[in-house]
Amino acid sequence: MTKENLTTSPQEAASRLLDGDLQLEHSSEGQVDTEKFARYAQIGDVMREAQSGGISIDITASVASALENEPCHSMANEAATLDEQHDNGTKVVKLSAWRKPLSQVAIAASVALVAVLGVNTMPQQNGPAIDEMPVLQSRPLAGGVAPVSFSSEQPALQNAEQGLRDLQQQRIGALVLEHQRQSRVAYALQQKQKAANQQSEEKK
Amino acid sequence: MRLLACILGLFLATTVHANDVVSAKQLLKNMATAVHTRNFDASFVVLKGKGMEPYRWVHAKYQGKELELLSLLNGAGLEIVRVDDLVTYYEPQSAPYSVKTDSIAGPIPEVLFKGVEALLDHYDFVLGGKGRIAGRPAQLVRVEAKDDTKYNYWLWIDTQSSLLLKAAYVNQQGELLEQLQLTHISVTPEPAEQILELAQREFPAPLPALKLNKDETVQSNWQIGWLPEGFKLLKSDRHKLDLNNELADYYLFSDGLVDISVFVQRPLPGQRPSGALSSGATTVYVHNSGAYDVSVVGNIPAVTAKNIAESVKRPL
Structure with missing residues (x-):
């Protein structure tokens, strides 16, 4: 039996452990890939809605390693384009900064115009313009x-x-x-x- | 060096400005003289919004007498005749009457043909550009109100004969509200035959000497809380209006260039909104204040008329 146990694949062992078929002890622990086990346990918990407080998957290590592997892009070019974008950005901000009050004035003027037209045309509807x-x-x-x-x-x-x-x-x-x-x-x-x-x- | 240039520039600018004022004023004076001394026969139209009024304007100096005729050519007509300082109005609906005054109250403010200096307190005279009006070279002179409660008056003056070629009421935005434009003018050394007939014509006796009629009781009836800068009371009384026999407390104000009439009347029945009507430069603002109606008529912006009308209160 134990021999059989020893020969089984780690996945199977993990599965049996989770199902409660296998007692958690030193011998079985050795056979199980702890990382995988943790993930399986989590999946199970989520499916049973036992988990609360969100899923916590630690991916920092993988991200860090991925970043390390990332080839270095040509830094000089990038810096230039970045600068340009920055410049454009400030221009846009400047434009809108003086456009904004102007547009407000335009709106105010049009409102005033409507008001004046209103005053002028309202009574004219009552009596034709003399x-x-x-x-x-x-x-x-x-x-x-x-x-x-x-x-x-x-x-x-x-x-x-x-x-x-x-x-x-x-x-x-x-x-x-x-x-x-x-x-x-x-x-x-x-x-x-x-x-x-x-x-x-x-x-x- | 730079300071010197600065001071010199400033000095030049002020002298140029002063010259400007003098010459604009001088042009207006020349025009007034020309209008009173030349023999001319002119036609002009007045454009008011969508309406148009054609006039004929004839002037002659004959045997020491000044003869002037202004007649409205459309509709029932209106004829104004002036022989020296007697002005007679012929209107279709009422008997002709005469007023002892030395200028015709027509579409052009009389003050421009007389003492323009009186306007300098509340208006600036500014030289404008040159142009061609009615086939003649013209110089623009702008009579600009010193505040924005009034309209400006622009005149285009013939640079050769100094006669008026075009005039307009202009609002503060520079829009021409009411234009007067000569379509034809002929200046002759001898007066036209037609106008000499006026010298022989009989005129009604002038109205009893104009009193500075300021009825104290009428004046104390109402308080007019606000008026634009420069307007003075010329007349106040209570009288019936000609057309509809309505009684009105009447006030006449003037700043020299434009006149404002204020009427306080019994309100008409029904709920009517207050509001303005305008035709050309003339604004009529009717303010319905419940117990009484205040109406303001004059060549002023609607906002000014509204402010005047709303400032009329019963004295406490």
Whole structure:
């Protein structure tokens, strides 16, 4: 039996050990490749979900040896390209550094533009843009408010709204005309005021 | 050596700048003189946004009298006649009336034909480039506002005759908002036959002498908290508007170049948003403040009009 045991391959021994067929003792220990045994045990643990805290496989040794075996690449070239890449890198950083505020300004400007457009166009939807005086004067001014229809509520509301809009339009027309009329005397008034100021100064 | 050059450069720069101001001012003065002394017959158009207004402008000096005619050629029309210092307005809807003043209040600010020095407190005169306008060599003179609450006014002046060839309201971004462009001008040694008829025409008696009408009660009705630099109150009263018979507390302000009207009125029914309307350089801002409506009209940026309208409060 023991003889048989001795002749069996290390894999078989390990397998039997894990299955509990073989007692762990000095004799069996000698037959087993300890590294392989450890790995098998770990695999088993993982499959039974007994392992907690992650798998720990020690690969530092193999990595170190692999690195040692790695042939040395031409260092000079590499250093140059590295430098270049570094340079490019700084350029990109610089560009974006001054681009960023610029783009922010552009965004701010476009927002402001939208806001201004908003202010300008919003009321224009309510009433068509007033043209200057001649158009206002030629517009029929009597009967601005349309009669409210009794037939149903909807047209009545619409008419009322239309009436309001007309009222506002009419008012704006009146304001612009009044401004133009008044500014005709503005210059004369200004001259008068200046003269009056001069007189009062002379009196003093 | 370098210091010397620096000082010399600085000195030269300042003298050049001073010359610049003087010559820009001188050009404006020459223009004012030319407009008042030459016999000319001109046509110009005013471009306001999408609208356009064609005018004819005739001026003559005849037997010691100054005759000037400005007429709007489209639509119902408008005719303004000036004989020396009597200006008569003929409008389609109202009876003609006369005002005792020495310049026509047309599309060009009157101050530019008179004392431009008055503007120097709030505007800079800057020489611009040369160009060709209406077939004649022209020099640009920019009247630039000292702060950005106002528009700038640019004038292109004929380098030979000193007459105005083009003018524009320009915003702070350099966009031409409202342009006045001569399409034709003929300067003649003798006045045109057509305008001599004006010398014989009968005019309505001028309006009763303009009072510096500043109604104290109206002034105390409202507080106008903010105005752009340089604007002074010329007039305040309460009157009914011609077109819709609405009552309004009215204030007229001017900085010499542009006029601003402020109206405080009873609010219209319904919820209406405050907002601006503009046509060319003219802005109308209607501010709905609940108990009353404030409207501001004038050749000013919308933001300025908004700030004025929102600053109007009841006195505490």
